[in-house]
Amino acid sequence: MSARKPPASTPLSGAAEPVRADIIAAATRVFSERGYHAASMDQIAQAVGIRKPSLYHHVRRKEDLLFAIHEQLIDELLDETTRAVDAAESPADAVRGVLRVALGFVARHRDAVTVFLQERSAVTGERWTELVVKRDRYEQMVSGAIADGVAGGRFQAVPPAMAARAVLAMANWGYTWFDPSGTMTSDEVAELFADIALKGLEVRQH
Amino acid sequence: MSARKPPASTPLSGAAEPVRADIIAAATRVFSERGYHAASMDQIAQAVGIRKPSLYHHVRRKEDLLFAIHEQLIDELLDETTRAVDAAESPADAVRGVLRVALGFVARHRDAVTVFLQERSAVTGERWTELVVKRDRYEQMVSGAIADGVAGGRFQAVPPAMAARAVLAMANWGYTWFDPSGTMTSDEVAELFADIALKGLEVRQH
DNA sequence: AGTAGCCTACCGACCAGTCGGTCGGCCGAT
DNA sequence: ATCGGCCGACCGACTGGTCGGTAGGCTACT
Structure with missing residues (x-):
């Protein structure tokens, strides 16, 4: 064919043009309910209200949907957490902030968090590497704050x-049980967990 | 040996005759690596060293394998944890014991724990109910120990x-990062986490 | 000792159904 | 008249699961 091959290249590193929001939302819902591999493109299309071939008009591959969900979540989380940590006036404050942001995400983006934490290994290739880099940056932000506390003598001498x-576990595990319509708000849970992590369960009698 | 007929009857409710250990081991490995839905019976058969139809000689359905893994893990976990909690001389000791057992499981049965925590929703029907019952019993054992501590005035007045x-999160999340060949043993990690949960990160100056 | 019968473990070939993904064409708005 | 969004029909690959049959060891009876 004489026709010049269309651009056909991913415009930039990783980031393709944004997928329609309602499609990502539908995919998030379906993936979180049935799991990535068990969910079919047909089910996602139905959730959007279109047929499967139309879905492929917006997305090149099934994996693109999964990646979009992952990327969107980690980018927002990284952003909010960075702000919280930067605004913190003490290491303890930073830990509180991290927990508040993370549990807020669990409460507000429940399905996306579920997909993010449960379907981690379904993303492959260099896109996975990209996610790992961001996830590491996130974790290092938290351990950095703790290291500050240790260095300043305000935290016990624990490996940051x-x-x-331990701190991230408390937050991440929330997607397992947190109920937005339950008795505690995500901020209340965050405060409680921060208290436990910072002050501990045991009563100190001095 | 006289020709005594083996039991050959379903011994108890639900429990079918045990699946050959090497098959469960292979399934655990494959499920943990690729995820339940992405793993094929052929891959499992190959891991065992037989062909797919032969695999069906030992198992009725794919789900049976998943259930067997789940059941075996929760039964052992429940057992060990019960012993640890019963032997504890204080609520704080109980919490330490729970963490030690749980992280020990992560270290020793890494793949099984991964399947157990990541593929929870793939088990369906009344078998799922059966698992939920046991999981709840496990969680109540932990919250019970904490409630004791609160009632006895040795723990802060937190909702048990x-x-x-929070405590279980620290242990469960371990399957995500724990490396048996790393610098810390599972017991050391358990002790550290117990210290954090019980005494907290902050230094108290009185 | 020989042998008939049975049983467990195994396998090649196969099936119906489902999946991700493609293609050519329809339609309404610009 | 073009074009973005959509769809019916279709395809190859693969999946869970079945079926008929075989190899070989154990038992029981002769």
């Missing part, structure tokens, strides 16, 4: 990376 | 169910 894992 | 979630 380990403590960060 | 919430605190239990």
Whole structure:
């Protein structure tokens, strides 16, 4: 064919043109309910209100949907957390902020968080690497704050990376049980978890 | 050996005759690597060293494998944790024991724990109910220990169910990052996490 | 000892159904 | 008359699961 090959290249590193928001929302819902592999493109199309071939008008591959969900979430999370940590006046404040942001995400973007945490390994290739880089940056922000606390003598001498894992675990695990219509708001839970992580469960009698 | 007929009857409710151990091991490996839905029975058969139809000689359905993995893990976990909590001399000791057992499982049965925590929703029907019952019993054991601590005035006045979630989160999330060949053993991590949960990160100056 | 019968474990060939993905064409708005 | 959004019809690949049959070990009876 004489026809010049269309651009056909991903415009930039990773980032393709944005997928329509309602499609991402529908995919997020379906993926979170049935899991990435068990969800079919037909089911997603139905959730959008169109047929499968039309869905392929907006997305090149199924994996693109999964990646878009992952990327959107980590970018927003990174952004909000950075702001919270920067605004913190003490390491303890930073830990509180991290927990508040993370649990807020669980509450507000429940399905997306579920997909993000449960379908981590379904993203492949260099796109996965891209996500890992951002995830590492996120974790290092948390362990950095804790390291500051240790260095300043305000935290116990714990390995910061380990403590960060403990803190993040409390937040991440929330997608498993948190109920937005439950008795506690995400901020209340965040405060409670921060208290536990910072002050501990045991009563100190001095 | 005289020709005594083997039991050959379904011994109890639900429990079918046990699936050959190497098959469960292979399925655990494959499921944890690729995810339940992405894993094919052929891949499992190959991991065992037989062909797919032979695999169906030992298992009725794919889901049976998943259920067997889940059941085996939760039964053992429930058992070990019960012993640890019963042997504890204080609520704080109980929390330490729970973390030690749970993180020990992560270290020793990494793949099974991964399947258990990541493929929870793939089990369906009444078998799922059965698992939920046991999981709840497990969680209540932990929150019960914390409630004891609160009632005895040795723990802060936190909602026990919430605190239990924080503690379990630290342990469960371990399957995400724990490396058995890393610098810390699972017992060391458990001790560190217990210290954080019980005493907190902040230094108290009185 | 020989042998008939049975049973477990295994396999090649196969099936119906589903999946991700494509193609050519329709339609309404610009 | 072009074009973005949409769709019916279709395809190849693969999946979970089945079926008929085989190899070989154990038992029981002769």
